[in-house]
Amino acid sequence: MDKTILSRLQKLNQLSLSDKEEESVLAFFADREAECEALSAIDTEKVERMVHVLPILTVVREDKEIKTFTRDELQKGAPETEDGYWQVPRLVE
Amino acid sequence: MKYETVIGLEVHVELATDSKIFCSCSAKFGGEQNDHVCPACCGMPGMLPIVNKKVVDLGMTAGLMLNCDINRTTTFDKKSYYYPDLPCSYQTTQWFAPVAVNGLVEIETSKGKKGVRIKQIHMEEDAGKLVHDDWTDSTLVDFNRTSVPLCEIVSQPDLSSAEEVVAYLERLRSLLRFAHVSDCRMEQGSMRCDVNLSVRPEGSNKLGVRTEMKNMNSLSAITRAIEYEVARHIDALENGTEELVQETRRWDDIKGKSFAMRNKETAGDYRYFPDPNVMPIVIDDEWFDKIKSSLPEFPEVKKSRYVEKLGLSEYDAEQLVQSRALCDCFEEACEVCGSPKDVVNWIISDCMKVLNRKQMTLDMLDISGKALGELIVLVNDGKVSRMNAKKILDAIFEGEENPATYAEKQGFIVSNDTGAIEAIIKSVVDSDPKSVQDYKSGKEKALMALFGKCMRELKGNCDPQILKKLLLECVEKA
Numbered sequence: 070m071d072k073t074i075l076s077r078l079q080k081l082n083q084l085s086l087s088d089k090e091e092e093s094v095l096a097f098f099a100d101r102e103a104e105c106e107a108l109s110a111i112d113t114e115k116v117e118r119m120v121h122v123l124p125i126l127t128v129v130r131e132d133k134e135i136k137t138f139t140r141d142e143l144q145k146g147a148p149e150t151e152d153g154y155w156q157v158p159r160l161v162e
Numbered sequence: 163m164k165y166e167t168v169i170g171l172e173v174h175v176e177l178a179t180d181s182k183i184f185c186s187c188s189a190k191f192g193g194e195q196n197d198h199v200c201p202a203c204c205g206m207p208g209m210l211p212i213v214n215k216k217v218v219d220l221g222m223t224a225g226l227m228l229n230c231d232i233n234r235t236t237t238f239d240k241k242s243y244y245y246p247d248l249p250c251s252y253q254t255t256q257w258f259a260p261v262a263v264n265g266l267v268e269i270e271t272s273k274g275k276k277g278v279r280i281k282q283i284h285m286e287e288d289a290g291k292l293v294h295d296d297w298t299d300s301t302l303v304d305f306n307r308t309s310v311p312l313c314e315i316v317s318q319p320d321l322s323s324a325e326e327v328v329a330y331l332e333r334l335r336s337l338l339r340f341a342h343v344s345d346c347r348m349e350q351g352s353m354r355c356d357v358n359l360s361v362r363p364e365g366s367n368k369l370g371v372r373t374e375m376k377n378m379n380s381l382s383a384i385t386r387a388i389e390y391e392v393a394r395h396i397d398a399l400e401n402g403t404e405e406l407v408q409e410t411r412r413w414d415d416i417k418g419k420s421f422a423m424r425n426k427e428t429a430g431d432y433r434y435f436p437d438p439n440v441m442p443i444v445i446d447d448e449w450f451d452k453i454k455s456s457l458p459e460f461p462e463v464k465k466s467r468y469v470e471k472l473g474l475s476e477y478d479a480e481q482l483v484q485s486r487a488l489c490d491c492f493e494e495a496c497e498v499c500g501s502p503k504d505v506v507n508w509i510i511s512d513c514m515k516v517l518n519r520k521q522m523t524l525d526m527l528d529i530s531g532k533a534l535g536e537l538i539v540l541v542n543d544g545k546v547s548r549m550n551a552k553k554i555l556d557a558i559f560e561g562e563e564n565p566a567t568y569a570e571k572q573g574f575i576v577s578n579d580t581g582a583i584e585a586i587i588k589s590v591v592d593s594d595p596k597s598v599q600d601y602k603s604g605k606e607k608a609l610m611a612l613f614g615k616c617m618r619e620l621k622g623n624c625d626p627q628i629l630k631k632l633l634l635e636c637v638e639k640a
Binding site: 125137143153 | 186194195204206212235237
């Protein structure tokens with residue numbers, strides 16, 4: 070992690086860190102990178118990839134259409150609506 | 163200098179489910195805006211996704227149809243995405259363990275056969291629809307399509323021309339329709355294609371600058387877009403007309419040009435991470451075997467069987483294997499009437515006419531094959547005339563499943579009572595002496611006029627050969 074990558078990440082995440090915050094984040098990542106490097110020294114050739122931290126599987130549901138809400142109920146809390154649409158600030162020029 | 167084109171495709175197909183991938187809302191195309199929505203697909207806080215089993219079934223089916231290996235433990239991941247058509251600010255997709263990997267699809271073009279490698283197939287949710295409203299200077303959001311299930315099929319960059327791309331897409335469409343994975347209707351957006359394209363000097367091992375093109379909804383538009391983009395790349399390389407950059411471009415089919423949309427994101431920009439809300443899916447042997455045993459006979463295998471064993475022409479067999487429903491209808495009808503050639507003629511001519519009237523295509527044929535077979539038996543046995551058979555076919559299109567009962571009710575069963583037929587012929591002949599005279603003086607058409615009158619009087623319920631024979635006898639005597 071360096072300032073260039075951090076700047077790119079800020080742009081992608083729509084964040085704006087102060088100089089002090091940047092320093093703190095860079096130091097945090099430097100520590101984590103060191104930990105990762107230490108871990109990468111371990112031979113994991115024959116270790117099966119962990120797919121999830123919890124040893125449980127998902128439940129699945131049958132493909133059945135059920136209408137649970139009306140549009141009006143869902144749009145009660147919407148700041149702006151127009152003709153049944155949610156209305157948001159203009160996205161493209 | 164000679165150049166070669168390198169193309170890889172990302173093809174999205176909407177899966178044929180009734181409900182969405184992570185909630186029970188309708189996955190149907192269209193509907194009033196925001197009518198197929200619930201708190202889960204609207205991204206309301208605290209809502210959790212529950213996986214639709216059929217999506218995994220269809221993901222596996224797609225993988226097996228495209229000769230992929232199935233990941234028996236498959237997981238969902240979050241892909242960062244900051245547009246309001248996906249209200250969670252991420253798309254739930256698959257990155258680390260997609261449902262299928264390492265496939266192969268064989269295509270055929272004017273240059274012969276070729277294998278196209280499939281990198282992976284992953285299941286994911288679709289985004290909603292955005293309408294940019296000039297009147298209110300705002301963007302309007304419709305979440306009906308949000309979370310409709312998709313499979314994205316990612317090929318390796320093995321394609322090198324528009325012709326190969328079209329052959330590949332047609333092959334995918336045929337295989338996926340056959341397995342009932344998707345209806346693959348490009349015009350409705352249930353099959354969409356992003357084209358990753360670069361150009362390099364022939365023989366070079368180094369890939370050129372790659373651009374990705376979006377917004378193409380027909381095979382002809384894809385062909386035009388590829389041809390334009392290849393010319394643009396070569397022009398830039400040879401004449402320095404512009405600097406090629408890695409970017410996403412939008413194809414405008416009306417202007418016949420592509421336009422830069424945004425700099426192409428790399429995988430790292432999407433910041434994929436395992437979705438903590440969806441636990442891993444383990445496909446056990448029972449589940450896997452069930453899907454594998456449900457796979458249909460491949461279209462080309464079916465086509466060969468139709469030609470070699472049932473005696474159909476290559477053309478007729480090719481028409482049938484456009485869709486599984488068509489093949490199912492054909493095979494069911496053959497079982498009932500035992501005459502494949504009659505069935506294919508009925509499907510390709512008579513059924514096609516009804517479909518045309520309904521502005522539908524042959525692959526949309528959805529009638530009972532058993533009923534069609536029974537109708538053909540009625541016609542071949544001379545029990546209903548061709549004229550009335552067409553009316554019965556219309557009824558079959560409306561859901562009639564018993565043509566014999568329907569024919570009886572409508573009075574369409576051909577009369578075997580020659581006495582009654584002769585009586586009607588005599589009354590027609592007696593009432594039109596001019597036509598009789600005309601025929602006798604050599605005007606063949608006059609007999610056809612009398613024939614038509616008799617058939618009308620008989621309401622079509624007479625074997626045309628018998629009618630013609632009895633009519634001739636009657637006219638000779640008159």
